[in-house]
Amino acid sequence: MGRTKKMGEMLVDMGLITQEQLAEALEEQKVTGERLGKILIDKGFITENQLLETLEFMLGIPHVQLSRMQIDPEAVKLVPPNIIRKYKILPIKKTAGSIMLAMADPLNQQAVDDARMASGFDIIPVLASERELEGTIRQYLAFQMDPGMEKILSELKETGRPLRRENQNIIRIEDEAPIIRMVNAILNQAVQGRCSDIHLEPQEGDMRVRFRVDGELYEVLHIPKASEPAVVSRLKIMAGMDIAEKRVPQDGRFSLNIEGREIDFRASTLPTAYGEKVVLRILDRASALNRIEQLGLTPQNQERLLRLAKRPHGMLIVTGPTGSGKTSTLYALLNEINSIDKNIITLEDPVEYTLAGINQVQINVKAGLTFASGLRSVLRQDPDIIMVGEIRDNETAELAVKAALTGHLVLSTLHTNSAAGTVARLLDMGIEGFLLSSSLIGIVSQRLVRKLCTNCRQPYILEKEMAEHLGIPEEAGEKFYRPTGCHMCRQIGYQGRTAVHEIMPVDAGIKKLISRGEVSEEQIEAEAVREGMITIKMDGILKAKKGITSLEEVMKVVYLGG
Secondary structure, rough: HHHHHHHHHHHHHEEEEEEEEHHHHHHHHHHOOHHHHHHHOOOOOOHHHHHHHHHHHHHHHOOOOOOOOOOHHHHHHHHHHHHHHHHEEEEEEEEEOEEEEEEEOOHHHHHHHHHHHHHHHHEEEEEOOOOOOHHHHHHHHHOOOOOOHOOOHHHHHHOOOOOOOOOOOOOOHHHHHHHHHHHHHHHHHHHHOOOOOEEEEEOOOEEEEEEEEOEEEEEEEEEEEHHHHHHHHHHHOOOOOOOOOOOOEEEEEEEEEEEEEEEEEEEEEEEEEEEEEEEEEEHHHHOOOHHHHHHOOOHHHHHHHHHOOOOOEEEEEEEEOOOOOOOHHHHHHHHOOOOOOOOOEEOOOOOOOOOOOEEEEEEEEHOOOHHOOOOHHOOOOOOOEEEEOOOOOOHHHHHHHHHHHOOOEEEEEOOOOOHHHHHHHHOOOOOOOOHHHHHHEEEEEEEEEEEOOOOOOOOOOOHOOOOHHHHHHHHOOOOEEEEEOOOHHHHOOEEEEEEEEEEEEEEEEEHHHHHHOOOOOOOOOOHHHOOOOOHHHHHHHHHHOOOOOHHHHHHHHHHOOO
């Protein structure tokens, strides 16, 4: 308390905060127990940099900028991940008998003692921004196996046998404990590493575990073959599946509270030659893209999309391959147009996130609730806006068009490669050209691209030969950016994802083409470009020029060039 008061008084003396602001922060500290510096920053009384400079002056401890440092991966491994996470500390450099420890609070003696005990090294504390620490810790620990997990694996390997059971399906609780700890550790690690999916794959000699991060799969660990059935059974129990049924695929879901956040897991099993494969999709409600500003739209595309979404009736289609963020776009649009005077009903398979004030219906094919039958029922519920998760067949397509023509705004998705290709797909599904031209108001085509790490991306000038090879000779001599790799992005060069889009309003020229019924994708796209559409290829190039992504990533995702 004496130290925090002294720091507070120094901040007042330096004119950085007022006496009243200090009193307010100290009162909150009595209630929350938070560090005074964090409270002052959260309240906007001081900046993080002002706090670091004050502490450096007071304590004589230097402060470091982690984003500009070369962190020693071997030093990080000297302190167990659970201690790193608990105290928000990070070993950054190792010398003969000591390690340099980045800390937001270098006077936390308990943290210093625990790091010394765990590592066996003397500790040299240095100051670091709490925000930078959190981000760097998350990056470094995403794929580093916790010693607790290593211990469990060691136990399982030593036993070298499957877990004992009272009967065919009931695992003895004392033997199940290591499996529960193993599964929990995998789930925790995946969430902390910002993973979107966990793959548990039976191999001939063991079970491989891989995490998907920013669209790419990374191998994390291998589980002994003898423990594989128990791991699968544990996940099936959590997801409400039948553990006795191993011959057919199953689906389920469960929720866990991890780090104070409600995390949903969607589970799917698949029988393979070596056993049951399990895939878990991680749905983090806190990080869901539920605002239109989070979708990565250019100002022009955002304005176009909002204009379409606020139309009173008609059909708006979002298209792209699996995993291209279509559902996120629909959810953001629904949040944007949701209001007290609108009756909004969705048909989803599955319901990924719950949206306040919106009636969401889960498709259940076994019970006879399909998109088509659900849509018929929804139309009797006096809706203003209907979201159909996916148009999969002719019947659903015809009902969606009918709904759009009878005064409803219909939002849905299709698996096509471009906005123009969506028109051809709907015509192929048997929709008459004159009905489609009257009901369709717009199409959004999108893909996800990885974002370049802003800490290590490198600018370069695109050479003429490469520009011609990519089919963009007009971009020769322009500045782009390439991935390099650093500790902030785990040496990958990319961190996070954003979307590239093309948004095609169905205006008079395109309506005329569609009403003919027989029209090529090329004709539709040419007309859309004449009317001002930025193609997905061009949107990708613009984002590559700004250093948001790389040309290589745009090529891979949007099939640029040859």
